[in-house]
Amino acid sequence: MAGVTGIGGVFFKxxxxxxxGAWYRDNLGIDVQSWGGAALRWGTPENPSGTTxxxxxxxxxxxxxxxxxxFMINYRVDDLDALLAALRANGCNVLDRTDDSEYGKFGWVIDPEGNKVELWEPPQGK
Structure with a gap:
């Protein structure tokens, strides 16, 4: 039987x-294109197909x-501490709390429209 194999996109108003879009480009490095979206590819040598x-x-x-x-969107990041520092330096609303567990490191920022965005640095090799 055919079934879902991943997330094709995340859409919100x-x-x-x-x-x-400019905020997400300038602060989170998302390559927002002229059509208003971005293709997020995050495969690594250890995990070439990636998982969302x-x-x-x-x-x-x-x-x-x-x-x-x-809703809340979780974005995979490569260096959570550096990104959170850059967001704070840019005057973004970064939540003080972070989590570090067997699943990786998590931090959060509130975008200009009040949406909580979760930032996730997976454990090494994942």
């Missing part, structure tokens, strides 16, 4: 798509707080 997670949370979760959006 923005009050000012061009300005929000899709997960459901209970409607009463507080994991997305302080955002009240019904």
């Amino acid at each position: 923005a009050r000012d798509p061009k300005a929000l 997670a899709w997960s459901l949370f209970s409607a009463d979760t507080t994991h997305f707080a302080p955002s009240d959006a019904p």
